[in-house]
Amino acid sequence: MPKKIRLEKQVLLENDRLAARLAERFAEAGVFVANLMSSPGAGKTSLLEETSRRLGGELRMAAVNGDLATDRDAARLRKAGLPTELVNTGGGCHLNARQVTDAAANLDLDALDVLFIENVGNLVCPAGFDLGEHRRVVVSSTPEGDDKPAKYPVVFHSADCVVLNKMDLVEVTGFSTEAFRAWVRGLRPDLVILELSCRTGEGLDAWLDWVRRGVAEVRERPGRSK
């Protein structure tokens, strides 16, 4: 007689278990952790370079940088004054909680106010992997088109903040900010959208305030709210 064995086992259980441990570790250290996700080239590294330059004197920050290959982004971040742990994923299209656990072990979390996790450039797989972060940020940019939230609803739905970069190119790309906002509202009416340009610096202050608020919230209540 064939027998059916019920398992109901979540495939990502092991990742979720490690992510929960990371979240505890981040809470103990009182470090605000933001996981940045975007398509390749949207400007995650540029955003972190500018953040480091502008907040470096005020907050103690570090980054975990995931890339398939090369240390080019990590080198850029370090040059901008941000201590960075590089994770080369080889063929991996996202960071998982084990990689972040290993990378975080090389950082003095207790001496940090903010840890940025710069995920591998990809709007699909990173959404499924909890990294123990307090907040998820999706970086989108005007040359990618205003319908990105409609085409990648899972990652946008999981976000706590959307950074819309390259606003200085909005004229030449024919990007409709209204359409982009409408797509995001359709998924998550409460989602914060910060329009900015890392190149000109326009709009960056609102992002820096968002980071400061995250730090203040974690100082008050170190655990994850979600």
Added chain:
Amino acid sequence: MQRRPGSRLLAVNVVVGALSGADPESLDFAMQLVAADSDWPGAKVHIRGEPLALQCRACGHAFETRKFELACPKCASLDVEVTGGRDLRLESLEVQEVDA
């Protein structure tokens, strides 16, 4: 399976939630290849999609959607809570056991 030599894996049942980030067709394609190359090459892989389950915070209506249409069909509110469809899970295994 190791504890009961001779038993055979007949089928693997997997559930893919709409918000899981996994694509059922790609997963099916990959798992058929893995199954064919496993110790139980005849094993079937059944993948079942699970819709996004939502509950409206405004009027309490519970509903499902397969197309990311998140607005409540009753009151049109967008203030909805995800109650299901997040998981990618191994639901069950079907095995043929040898008689002891």
